[in-house]
Amino acid sequence: MNLLRALVLNARIRNATIGIIVLLVLSVVPVFNAPPPHVELAAEALLEHGPKWFTNGLLTTILVDLIIILMAVFAVSRMKEIPGAWQNIMEMLVEGMWNLTQSIAGHGSANSRKFFPWVITIFIFVLISNYIGLLPGFGSIGIYHSPAESHAQAELGNQIAMAGAETVAVSAAAEEGKPVLVPLFRSPSADLNMTLALALISVFMTQFFGVQALGMRYFTKFFKNPFKDGMGAVVGFFELIAEISKIISFSFRLFGNIFAGEVVLLVMAFLVTFLLPSIFYGLELFIGFIQALVFMLLTLAFFTMATVSHDDHH
């Protein structure tokens, strides 16, 4: 009874309740229904008859670059001792990352200075890539292609959608003959080329910094004389496999989280047009930040571990 009275008497609660009910009712009105989600695993070529390499993922990567550079330019173009709001935000970002780097790689150490540009660039680039996919228009604005061309790709997308949720097994390509919408933008984090490139950079630079710090001794971590140290040779072999699998874990962790997040948003919008996706947007904002931080911290941790000699343990 109390709850009911509050609903009627408190204007704010009453309005909110009415708003929620109206939105939920509108969600089932066919006019407002979102189209069935179009799930595409790979970044698609934008121009039907243009080059295959010009994908929506690539276009968005360039967009992300421009946004980041503009952010930097606005912060440092009129740099003042007493910072303005934007300068303050960017200083906070750089200083926070610098302190984080130092806390892991050692305060004031040469390693910190060496690792810093790599890890902070990873963080900023991944963060903006993750967030840009959440902007309205991503996945909804695009170019219609004739169905035959992108059939193979769409088929795979269909399978993914099937595996995800039986009820959402409707893909644009499944309806034969209809043109396929190729989105103009695609979050770079949902493009395996980008995540794999970062993973390769991260793992390669780990080896580079390792060799730089320890010389050829670095590789004794992987290769030991099996006649002198049989167990060590086996462990080293597993270390080598672990090192290579880092590439896969790095790239698919980021790709999986962001791609799945976008699919979840699409599915939620398809199920209940209003309200429900908002909750998942909040979740995606959180995941986007965490994934950027995870990629950055793991890279930093691997860099730091690679520069430490392993002979000391024995």
Add this chain to the structure above:
Amino acid sequence: MDALDKLGISWQLLLSQIINFGLLMVILQQLLYKPVLNMLEQRRQRIAEGLEQADKASNAAAEAEAEKQAILEEARREAQEVRAQATRDAERIAQDVRSRADQEAQEIRMKAQADAEAQTAAVMADARRQIADLAIAATEQILGRELADRDEQERFVADYLAQQNGSGS
């Protein structure tokens, strides 16, 4: 390769992403990280300097305060001394004046006394002479004749007076 193709991975795109990251890192290093870290360091130094100066200023103020107190204390002490000295001097002068006045008064009194005594003595001598004269004259009258020897007569009267004086006093 077919699987990679389905995942949308192509070596051209991979390479472009790697180059993109490298370029972005170099650009941001020059554009963002270096200036911002320099600015942070600069600001840190400015703040450190400011704090140091504030420390210095407050130290100087404390020193000035201590100096002021010392000077005030010194001045107070000196004033005290001057006052004490003045009091002592005044007392001494008063003492002087008083003793000199006493002395003068004494002198005046002594002189007055001496004068008075001299006068008395003169008057007494005069009186004695007149009395002797009168006595002689009276005696002459009584005896009806002048004593033949005037000198003997005077001696006689003087003896008598001396006798009178001795018994009469």
